[in-house]
Amino acid sequence: MKPLARLRLDPWGRAKVLEADPSLGLEGSDLPCALLVQGQDPFGRPLCARCPVQRELKRGAYRASTPLLLKGKRLRCQGYREDGGFLIEFYPEKAESPDLLLELSRFTQHLLRHPEAFPEALETFLGTLRKALGMEAAELFLADPEGHHLILTAYEGLHRKAFLEKPWFQLGEGYPGIVALKREPLYTHALQQDARYLRQKVKQLGYQTYISYPLELPQGLIGVLNLASRDPGAKHEEALDTLSRIGPLFASTLYTLLTRLGEAGLMALEQHLHRGEVSQARHNLLKELKRFSKATGVRVATRGGERLELGLVPTCAMRDCPAWRGEVVGFKNGLPDCPEAEGRSRICFPLWARGEVVAVGTLFHAHPPKPPTGPAAPVLWLARLATPLLFIPLPEEPPELEVYALGGFRVCYRGQELSPKSFGRTGAFRLLKFLLANKERALYADELCETFFPHLPPDKARQELYTLVYHLRKTLPGIVEREGAYYRLHLPEKRFLDFERFEELMRKADLEEGLSAFKTLRQALELYKGPLFGDDPYGEWAEAERAYLQERALSGLLRLGDLAEALGYKEVAKEAYARALRLEPFLEEARARLLALRG
Structure with missing residues (x-):
């Protein structure tokens, strides 16, 4: 059905009239939608100033609607997210059912842009489908990637708790499992007498009509869509005809989204x-x-x-x-x-x-x-x-020791993450940080005592130091070597230290030019997530190394921005300068370049 009026709203709610029935009196442009429409709720109170449609759309919904009175006419205001703004349409209150293919197309476009809105958008679409087909409940079971189970993923309608009685089916079990196994629709108008239907609470509520439809593509079954009604005379022919038209597109949308989720997980x-x-x-x-x-x-x-x-x-x-x-x-x-x-x-x-x-x-x-x-x-x-x-074990063994110290501090030994409690004593955990910050130096025992136990007598401080070294060696065997009165960090050959790798890549970039330098710098700066030992910002013992690495990161970001500008990657350059300013707010060179790029 053609709408009585269509408006396009920018993100701030300013409306442009695309088309409108003259009787609605929608005249003007670039006005706030509330001022242009001036609609009322069914009780005659102003509605547009607190527009529920825009509120829901701004919260992330792809579709929202509300009844309203406009010039004495009872209408339905219906909105969609579209191209950074909103599309608003007005229909008679008792209009025909919406075009479900168009609804599905809008649902698909929204999910491809906002996959994180999957649960809410799916429930909204199921609600539109349910109402268009005159049903009381709609539910979607998705198949797991291995094709072993069907799991209830979205539900919209009445009596939610009853339908949640059994949200998981194996293939061949219950209506969803039978449909998944045979890949054919299944329906009944006598649900209470049907032993194949396993949710007793739904039967007790008087549901009679139940339609189960497979969502299938050449790649396999994606899921099963179910519709239910207490009306034994509900027309299954109309519902099955509609599902046969929208089913392939709905299945394709779900498969595309689920595949993109897997790809996004892999890219991360x-x-x-x-x-x-x-x-x-x-x-x-x-x-x-x-x-x-x-x-x-x-x-x-x-x-x-x-x-x-x-x-x-x-x-x-x-x-x-x-x-x-x-x-x-x-x-x-x-x-x-x-x-x-x-x-x-x-x-x-x-x-x-x-x-x-x-x-x-x-x-x-x-x-x-x-x-x-x-x-x-x-x-x-x-x-x-x-x-x-x-x-799955890789042909090449992972590093024996992994240390992530830029922005925080995490230690993994032989694939197992270690917490401060893993070291027995909190001081042993801090001693490891100190040794890592001085990994190229041999440290005199008295220097360590002055750093960790400045208020203890020398003999007592030395005894405490021996205890910390003992706990550190117990957790990370061979990590500390003693050479007379000195201690030295002994790192395994198979290791990954993020700050060590960061410095290696920065040195490599220093010797490169153009695109090669650009790629190496981006790889290096991905490792720099913040100051060295960012979880211990007052550790003065790390200040020199911390300041050095931050200076390297700042110079790297400025050079990355310069290279990105030369290569035509303006958005990358903007992000590089903005990130430099987050590290050092008074870095005027980054501020000037960012302002120049923004015009």
Whole structure:
């Protein structure tokens, strides 16, 4: 149906009338939409000044609508995100159903630009589809990348809790599993008598019509879309005809998005894997899983017994976790129960590579998502390309020791991240920092005593120093050598120190020109995430090395900006100068160049 009026709004809400029925009196241009429309809510109160459509769109929704009164006419104001602004359309309040292909096209465009909005956008689209087909509930089950399970990813409609009774199906189990196995639609108008339908709470609420439709592409099954109604006379023919038209495009949209998630997860690790920084690559994967799933904590456990954690993570024995057998399990979310779980909601999922489970991931949520299983399938797709590279032993062994000291301080020994508690004494952890800051020097024992125990008598200070060295050697065997009255740091040959690698790349860039220097500088400056030992900013013992590395980073950023300008990469140059100013706000050379580029 053609709208009565169409307006295009810029990000600040100023409206341009594209077309409008003369009876609506929408005249003027470059006016705030609220001033141009001056609509009212159904009770006659001003509505546009507190426009709910713009509010929802600015929060990230791709579509929003509200009823309003305009010049005595009952209308529906409907908005979409579009090209940095918004498209607003006005329809009669009881207009025909929207064009679902057009809705799906807008949904697709929005997700390709904003993949992080996947859960909210998917629920909004399911709501539009449900209402257009006269149904009371719509749900989407996505298949995991291995094609073993179907997991409830989005739900929109009435009686949510009843439909969450069982949010996980194996192939061949229940309506979604049967449809996934046979790849054919399935429907019924007598749900309560159908033994194939397994959610008893839905039957008890009187639902009669249920339609299950496979979303399939040549690559395989992506998921299953379900519609439900308590009306036994609901027309399944119309629904199936609509789904046959939009299904291929919907399946393609989902597959494209899920594949792009996997590629994004892989790209976040690429540079680290190229440099042999396996621990940092794994850490980045956890960050991506946490960010996308909006979890408060993430854990990944490997076959070798390693545990990688990020955020707030409760303890878990994981002695007999079904996820190792390929199941998706959980706690307080309708998934099969995790035998070790207690406390907060969680989802445990297998990470596959070459046909076997090589690691188990766990998501923790302080406030469970809606539905609680929503993040499970997307994070499996996000991790699927990265998992074989991170959790299958590579032909070449990773570094024995990995140290990340630029911007913070992290230590990994033989693939296991060490915390201050791993060293037995906090002082041993700090001693390691001091030795790393002076890794080329032999340090006199009395110098170390003066640094760490300035207020103790010499004999007592020396005894305390021996204790710290003992704990340090116990955690990192062979890391400290003693030569008479001196101590020296002894680093293994297979090692990665981010500040050492940063300096190597900066020296390499000093000898290069043009594009070659540009690439090397970018690689070096990716390592510089902040001052040396940024978690210990008052450590005066590191001040000289810290200042030297920051000066190297500042000069590198200025040269990178200069090279980027010469090569025509103006946005890269702007970012380089802006980053230099974040490191040193009074660096006038960077400020002048940035202002010149911005015009």
